[in-house]
Amino acid sequence: MIRVSVIGAKGRMGQHVVAAVRNAKYMELALTIDAGEDITAITPENTDVAVEFSVPSASLENVRALVKSGVHVVVGTTGWTEEKMDIVRADLKEHPGLSVFIAPNFAISTVLAEYFAAQAAKYFESAEIVELHHPDKVDAPSGTALHTAHALAAARQAAGMPNIPDNTQTDGGSRGQVVDGIHVHAVRLRGLNAHEEILFGNAGEQLVIRADSFDRTSFMPGVLLAVRKAGTRAGLSVGLDQYLDL
Ligand SMILES: NC(=O)C1=CN([C@@H]2O[C@H](COP(=O)(O)OP(=O)(O)OC[C@H]3O[C@@H](n4cnc5c(N)ncnc54)[C@H](OP(=O)(O)O)[C@@H]3O)[C@@H](O)[C@H]2O)C=CC1
Numbered sequence: 001m002i003r004v005s006v007i008g009a010k011g012r013m014g015q016h017v018v019a020a021v022r023n024a025k026y027m028e029l030a031l032t033i034d035a036g037e038d039i040t041a042i043t044p045e046n047t048d049v050a051v052e053f054s055v056p057s058a059s060l061e062n063v064r065a066l067v068k069s070g071v072h073v074v075v076g077t078t079g080w081t082e083e084k085m086d087i088v089r090a091d092l093k094e095h096p097g098l099s100v101f102i103a104p105n106f107a108i109s110t111v112l113a114e115y116f117a118a119q120a121a122k123y124f125e126s127a128e129i130v131e132l133h134h135p136d137k138v139d140a141p142s143g144t145a146l147h148t149a150h151a152l153a154a155a156r157q158a159a160g161m162p163n164i165p166d167n168t169q170t171d172g173g174s175r176g177q178v179v180d181g182i183h184v185h186a187v188r189l190r191g192l193n194a195h196e197e198i199l200f201g202n203a204g205e206q207l208v209i210r211a212d213s214f215d216r217t218s219f220m221p222g223v224l225l226a227v228r229k230a231g232t233r234a235g236l237s238v239g240l241d242q243y244l245d246l
Pocket residue numbers: 007008009010011012013014033034035036053054055056058062075076077078079103104105106107143219
């Protein structure tokens with residue numbers, strides 16, 4: 001049995017994770033922790049893997065506390081920068097064998113969309129990203145869109161592509177945030193859940209790759225896969241693609 005504790009357990013994702021763990025074979029729910037509760041209650045005596053879905057402002061300190069306790073961590077919360085990950089990498093040096101796995105997105109559709117987009121990137125002069133989410137989301141652009149922008153930029157750079165053409169002379173914000181040279185646009189609309197479009201353009205043609213998570217259940221197979229894989233890859237790793245046969 002894998003004993004799984006959930007941090008952010010009362011949140012939208014946390015509630016789904018609690019239910020998914022309860023229904024999963026060979027897993028049992030250990031502790032559930034939310035804002036204001038004592039995360040140090042999670043220890044190797046009661047937990048094998050902690051799943052963290054809280055808020056971007058709290059996630060780093062939660063992960064650091066969990067690493068200090070000595071449990072494997074699966075993280076879905078957004079807001080992870082290289083600087084924050086370096087802090088966790090340094091902490092992990094004191095705990096060889098422990099794993100911290102961060103996934104900007106656990107939905108197979110979105111992971112594949114980014115994978116396909118990275119393959120397409122070198123064939124198109126233009127690329128932009130549109131992410132669309134529910135209006136209760138606190139961060140923009142989404143962690144997924146940031147991750148996709150980095151992947152596209154890396155693919156373009158590896159192929160020696162020039163900057164994306166854009167002759168905009170005045171911009172009151174309508175052109176979105178520029179991430180590694182890629183324009184990223186965020187839509188917040190009641191009724192939506194989590195959606196991403198990657199648009200590519202050449203003279204006379206367009207390719208659109210789109211992934212839709214209509215319901216948070218879409219993230220659960222990925223979360224459970226990451227829990228099952230916890231500890232197989234010591235140190236910090238990022239992205240569900242690593243666990244898929246891509
Ligand atoms: N990787 C992926 O596939 C996915 C990632 N996400 C990301 O997951 C995160 C959570 O999303 P969502 O569930 O919608 O957000 P919610 O706001 O619904 O849930 C967050 C929960 O964390 C709690 N919380 C706040 N501070 C702490 C803390 N210090 N310690 C423990 N718990 C805390 C909140 O409590 P309170 O409300 O009282 O503050 C709330 O219950 C976001 O960053 C989101 O972008 C979302 C979907 C999929």
